[in-house]
Amino acid sequence: MTPDPLNRLVAQLAKLPGIGEKTAQRLAFHILRAPGEYAVDLSLAIREVKEKVHLCVRCFCLTDSELCGFCRDSRRDERSLCVVETYSDLMALERTREFKGRYHVLHGVLSPLEGVGPEQLRIKELLERLNDSRVEEIILATNPDIEGEATALYLTRLLKPIGLRVTRLAQGLPMGGDLEFADQATLAKALSARRDL
Ligand SMILES: [Zn+2]
Structure with a gap:
């Protein structure tokens, strides 16, 4: 009976470490109730972290440029x-x-x-x-x-x-x-x- 998009969000959240089915549901309802811009910002932040954050070429810590702040x-x-x-x-x-x-x-x-x-x-x-x-x-x-x-x-x-x-x-x-x-x-x-x- 639950709408498919909601099921999909719950399923994705439940894959996070330490997040069980119930917590995933609670988080999904929270996102659903929150203002539309929150959901947009959240999805953008997730996309950006995957697209822009990578390993520093020298020390292998995380950075969004070639060399990290510690190396520079x-x-x-x-x-x-x-x-x-x-x-x-x-x-x-x-x-x-x-x-x-x-x-x-x-x-x-x-x-x-x-x-x-x-x-x-x-x-x-x-x-x-x-x-x-x-x-x-x-x-x-x-x-x-x-x-x-x-x-x-x-x-x-x-x-x-x-x-x-x-x-x-x-x-x-x-x-x-x-x-x-x-x-x-x-x-x-x-x-x-x-x-x-
Ligand atoms: Zn570095």
């Missing part, structure tokens, strides 16, 4: 490079206002069980960008869980022989935890008290 900002210290798993982790570190260097986003961690090897991550690109760069220190800010530690170890073995200082966020972050959800104070302290590997 000349005030950021290019001697210090922070390696993170995801863009969400980058944003978490950025919220601490503790780090003033540049970033490199791996887009995942090594996970043999899930078939993720070094070639699935942006590791080759990391090594490439280190060629004739001014980077002196690499901060490995992968998550403090088994895969994050294994990835940090793998990168340490690659990076130390190049003669770079390689550091890791200090303990204090809950083991098995996720950077993205750590509180700002804990994360800022983990960053400032980072240890050499």
Whole structure:
């Protein structure tokens, strides 16, 4: 009995993470009741994010231009490079206002069980960008869980022989935890008290 267009909207919303059938229905009714311009703005925002947002060619964070704001900002210290798993982790570190260097986003961690090897991550690109760069220190800010530690170890073995200082966020972050959800104070302290590997 429900009109097809409404069914279709509910079906699409229900595909979003954490959104069950009931929530999808509630959201769909909300959109239906909202002023027409809201629906237009929402659909435009969804289209634009797919059309305009892509990965920075240097650090692989998200941007709507060729180089992201972090890579373009000349005030950021290019001697210090922070390696993170995801863009969400980058944003978490950025919220601490503790780090003033540049970033490199791996887009995942090594996970043999899930078939993720070094070639699935942006590791080759990391090594490439280190060629004739001014980077002196690499901060490995992968998550403090088994895969994050294994990835940090793998990168340490690659990076130390190049003669770079390689550091890791200090303990204090809950083991098995996720950077993205750590509180700002804990994360800022983990960053400032980072240890050499
Ligand atoms: Zn960038």
